[in-house]
Amino acid sequence: MEHHHSPNTVRSAASSASDANKNKPPDYYAMGSAELATESALTLEKIKHRIRLTKKDERLVLVLVGLPGRGKSFIARKLQNFLTWRGSECRVFNVGKYRRQAADGACGADFFDSKNAAAAELRQKAASLAMEDMLRWLDDEVDSSSNGGGTSTQTKVGNVRKDRVSIFDATNSTIERRAWILKECTCRIKRGTKPTGIVFVESICDDKDLLHANYVTKVNNSPDYKDMDVDEAMADLLSRTKKYEEAYETIEDDSQSYIKIFNLSSKILVNHIYGRMAKSIVPALMAWNIGTRPVFICRAGQTMNESDRVTLNRGMSRSENLGRQGKAFRDALFSYMKVECLDFIRRRQEAAFAMDLNTGTSISGNVGNNMNRRFSSRTDLVGLMNELNEEEKVEEEECEDDYVGTDGITPLPFPCNILSSTMPRARQTVEWDSMPYPVTELCNLNPLDKGDFTGRELEELALKHPEWYGRLVADPFYTRFPGGECYGDLTSRLESVVVDIEQQVGPVLVVSHVSVLQVLVAYFRNTPVEDCTSIALPLNTVLKFTPAKGGGWQESQQLVLHSPSSSHCDLQSMDDGMYCCNNAPPSSRSLLEGQSTPLARAPLLGSHLNFPGHHDSTRGSPPGMISPLATAAMPIW
Numbered sequence: 003m004e005h006h007h008s009p010n011t012v013r014s015a016a017s018s019a020s021d022a023n024k025n026k027p028p029d030y031y032a033m034g035s036a037e038l039a040t041e042s043a044l045t046l047e048k049i050k051h052r053i054r055l056t057k058k059d060e061r062l063v064l065v066l067v068g069l070p071g072r073g074k075s076f077i078a079r080k081l082q083n084f085l086t087w088r089g090s091e092c093r094v095f096n097v098g099k100y101r102r103q104a105a106d107g108a109c110g111a112d113f114f115d116s117k118n119a120a121a122a123e124l125r126q127k128a129a130s131l132a133m134e135d136m137l138r139w140l141d142d143e144v145d146s147s148s149n150g151g152g153t154s155t156q157t158k159v160g161n162v163r164k165d166r167v168s169i170f171d172a173t174n175s176t177i178e179r180r181a182w183i184l185k186e187c188t189c190r191i192k193r194g195t196k197p198t199g200i201v202f203v204e205s206i207c208d209d210k211d212l213l214h215a216n217y218v219t220k221v222n223n224s225p226d227y228k229d230m231d232v233d234e235a236m237a238d239l240l241s242r243t244k245k246y247e248e249a250y251e252t253i254e255d256d257s258q259s260y261i262k263i264f265n266l267s268s269k270i271l272v273n274h275i276y277g278r279m280a281k282s283i284v285p286a287l288m289a290w291n292i293g294t295r296p297v298f299i300c301r302a303g304q305t306m307n308e309s310d311r312v313t314l315n316r317g318m319s320r321s322e323n324l325g326r327q328g329k330a331f332r333d334a335l336f337s338y339m340k341v342e343c344l345d346f347i348r349r350r351q352e353a354a355f356a357m358d359l360n361t362g363t364s365i366s367g368n369v370g371n372n373m374n375r376r377f378s379s380r381t382d383l384v385g386l387m388n389e390l391n392e393e394e395k396v397e398e399e400e401c402e403d404d405y406v407g408t409d410g411i412t413p414l415p416f417p418c419n420i421l422s423s424t425m426p427r428a429r430q431t432v433e434w435d436s437m438p439y440p441v442t443e444l445c446n447l448n449p450l451d452k453g454d455f456t457g458r459e460l461e462e463l464a465l466k467h468p469e470w471y472g473r474l475v476a477d478p479f480y481t482r483f484p485g486g487e488c489y490g491d492l493t494s495r496l497e498s499v500v501v502d503i504e505q506q507v508g509p510v511l512v513v514s515h516v517s518v519l520q521v522l523v524a525y526f527r528n529t530p531v532e533d534c535t536s537i538a539l540p541l542n543t544v545l546k547f548t549p550a551k552g553g554g555w556q557e558s559q560q561l562v563l564h565s566p567s568s569s570h571c572d573l574q575s576m577d578d579g580m581y582c583c584n585n586a587p588p589s590s591r592s593l594l595e596g597q598s599t600p601l602a603r604a605p606l607l608g609s610h611l612n613f614p615g616h617h618d619s620t621r622g623s624p625p626g627m628i629s630p631l632a633t634a635a636m637p638i639w
Contacts, residue, residue: 051257052274052276060165060166060196060198061140061141061166061168061196061197061198062165062166062167062168062198062199062201063136063140063167063168063169063170063187063198063199063201064081064167064168064169064170064201064203064283065170065174065183065200065201065202065203066078066169066170066171066172066202066203066205067175067180067202067203067204067253068173068175068204068205068207069243069246069247069250070220070239070242070243070246071207071213071216071217071220071239071243072205072206072207072216073205073207073216073266074171074172074173074205075096075171076266076292076552076553077205077287077290078094078096078169078171079094080286080290080553081169081283081286082094082169083525083528083553083554084282084283084286084500084525085167086528086530087493087500087524087528087531088282088493088494088497089164089165089490089493089531090164090165090166091164091165091166092166092167092168092169093136093139093168093169094168094169094171095132095133095135095136095139095168095170095171096132096171096172097128097132097170097171097172098171098172098226100128100132101124101128103128104124104127104128105124105128108225108226109121110238110242111239111241111242111245113125114242114245114246115245116248129179129182132172133170133183133186136168136170137186137187137193140166140168140198175246175249175250175251176249176250176251177251180253183200184200184258188200199259200258200259201259201260201261201279202253202258202259202260202261203260203261203287204252204253204260204261204262204263205263206252206262206263206264206265207264207265207266208264209265212265212266212292217236217239218236219551221235221239223552227239256273256274257274258273258274259273259275259279260272260274260275261273261275261283261284261287263287266290266291266292267287267288267290267291270284270287272284285501286500286501286504288505289501289502289504289505290504290505291504291505291507293549294548294549295346295507295508295509295510295548295549296342296343296346296509296510296546296547296548297503297506297509297510297512297526297546297547297548297555298339298342298510298511298544298545298546298547299511299512299519299522299523299526299545299546299547300335300431300511300512300513300519300543300544300545301513301514301516301519301539301541301543302324302423302425302428302430302431302514302515303324303325303327303328303329303330303331303332303335303427303430303431303542304324304325304328304331304541304542305322305323305324305325305328305427320425320449321425321426322426322427323426323427323430324427324430324431327542327563328427328431331431331542331562332430332431332432332433332434333434334542334562334563335431335432335544335562335563336434336437337562338544338560338562339418339509339511340415340416342509342546343416343417343418344415344416346508346509347417405417407437407438407439407440412436412437412438414437414439415437416509417508418439418509418510419442419506419508419509419510419511420432420439420442420510420511420513421444421447421502421503421510421511421512421514422441422442422443422444422513423443423444423448423449423513423514423515423518424443424444424445424447424448425448425449425515428447428513428515429441429443431513432511432513444499446495446498447496447499447512447513447514447515447518448514448515448518449514449515449516449517449518450483450486450487450488450489450492450517450518451483451486451487452483452486453482453483453484453485453486453487454483454484454485454486455483455484455486456486478535479531479532479534479535480532489517489520489521489534489535492517492521493531496518496521496522499512499522500522500525519539520534520535520537520539521534523537523545524537526547527555528554528555540561542561542562542563542564543559543560543561543562544559544560544562545558545559546558546559546560
């Protein structure tokens with residue numbers, strides 16, 4: 003016999019089941035204890051260092067520790083570039099410079115003998131001079147915004163105050179020296195009203211091959227060994243290092259904040275590192291490596307032709323797809339990347355098996371113990387090379403899976419880590435026919451968000467919002483679009499992208515938009531990020547950055563697709579609405595007269611250019627640098 007239940011009965015049963023579930027204790031394995039967390043003497047004791055160190059000190063000192071040849075100055079330069087780019091004001095105080103001045107030149111190994119009392123006194127004098135200059139720089143910054151002319155430890159740029167971070171670069175290899183640094187920076191009597199955070203960064207290296215490579219770099223570049231025979235310089239450096247090793251004391255005081263880096267980031271140990279240190283500096287230190295690999299940066303391909311856009315009176319939309327020229331650039335980009343990446347792989351394979359007969363190691367340090375053999379005859383050497391060739395074949399077989407497309411079947415012709423914005427035109431720029439390369443789409447790489455002013459022209463904004471536009475002209479980097487972003491905000495969302503790029507060991511391609519790429523290029527060029535709005539990013543051009551041994555990057559530019567307007571500034575709108583057409587054809591220039599925008603671009607570069615990543619201001623600006631106030635009148639969205 004069929005039983006029929008009324009709707010009320012069904013609802014009552016469901017309600018009862020729901021009440022039963024509410025009263026059921028939570029699954030311990032899924033949620034753990036549901037008991038409310040409370041503070042106790044035990045928890046407060048355990049987090050007291052975190053409470054003290056999480057506070058954001060107005061001043062921060064990073065104290066490098068390590069024997070000679072451990073990469074301290076490399077770390078110092080990378081830290082300075084990274085911290086400056088992300089918005090802090092940072093300066094390195096290298097005690098070696100002060101020591102050379104105090105000693106009136108370079109010093110031999112005996113100068114670093116702990117038993118040499120006179121030399122020890124001179125070394126302490128040099129450290130004291132560096133400390134005085136460092137603390138003066140941290141403290142004595144005039145705040146131009148104060149009416150009474152007071153002082154502040156933060157530099158004010160526009161409406162933004164910049165933190166100050168100093169890097170004390172020396173061996174700082176004894177407990178006594180580090181205690182002195184702590185006292186000088188934190189003594190309440192001397193600096194009671196000037197709180198200063200101290201973090202020790204110790205570089206430890208016990209890899210003999212890596213040490214030798216570091217020593218070679220040091221004797222070839224250090225002022226201490228200028229005009230000295232290489233063998234003589236190497237002997238002196240090894241003797242100096244031995245003197246330091248006799249007195250060296252590693253950091254073991256766990257009451258201090260410190261970071262230990264082993265073999266240039268193969269392992270990192272952190273102690274009492276919280277706040278911005280944990281969020282920014284530690285990931286960066288973990289990412290930096292001494293391997294070489296190219297980083298390619300380019301704009302997304304063109305969408306609609308600008309003449310068609312003017313004819314149709316259409317502004318640029320974020321959802322636009324690639325046009326004919328954009329698709330041509332996409333294909334040219336693939337051909338360029340294939341040549342570059344295969345050449346990189348070929349050079350890496352050659353380097354991995356190229357012996358340095360002076361040291362018995364490979365250039366890359368990858369071959370290891372095999373290279374420590376002594377060869378009594380040519381037969382032994384030939385036998386070893388055969389073994390290495392067999393190892394190379396095995397490695398190639400193991401790597402085949404790494405070069406397979408996203409479909410799990412299609413073999414890819416070259417390895418490359420591709421990063422793209424989520425804009426359709428950017429994603430389509432790396433959608434190569436029949437080559438399903440994995441592409442990481444990141445909203446971090448999307449164009450500057452212009453908030454309430456999206457889709458509006460700068461000309462219109464200048465007329466309807468003259469006060470805001472005046473601020474934009476005065477400070478194009480830190481003036482925020484209402485409800486949107488400013489260029490300064492881009493460094494925050496691009497920080498993780500920079501760390502991701504730095505940690506790669508193979509080729510990287512970044513396809514994004516003008517505002518984002520300007521900020522990224524400022525990082526790789528090590529130029530002031532506040533000036534990035536004047537960096538030119540021509541269409542159809544790839545910027546290639548390759549690491550330099552000193553921590554910087556070497557740059558070259560390659561035009562991979564010639565367009566009909568390649569002899570002039572391409573009048574197509576910038577990806578995110580920033581323009582400069584002071585080199586536009588005369589027929590177009592009449593449309594642009596009298597208009598001004600603080601966000602600019604430069605003419606398309608038509609040749610391959612090579613220049614260092616670090617630029618001497620006395621030699622002029624690097625290619626692609628123009629005034630941030632340029633003639634233009636184009637739609638902005």
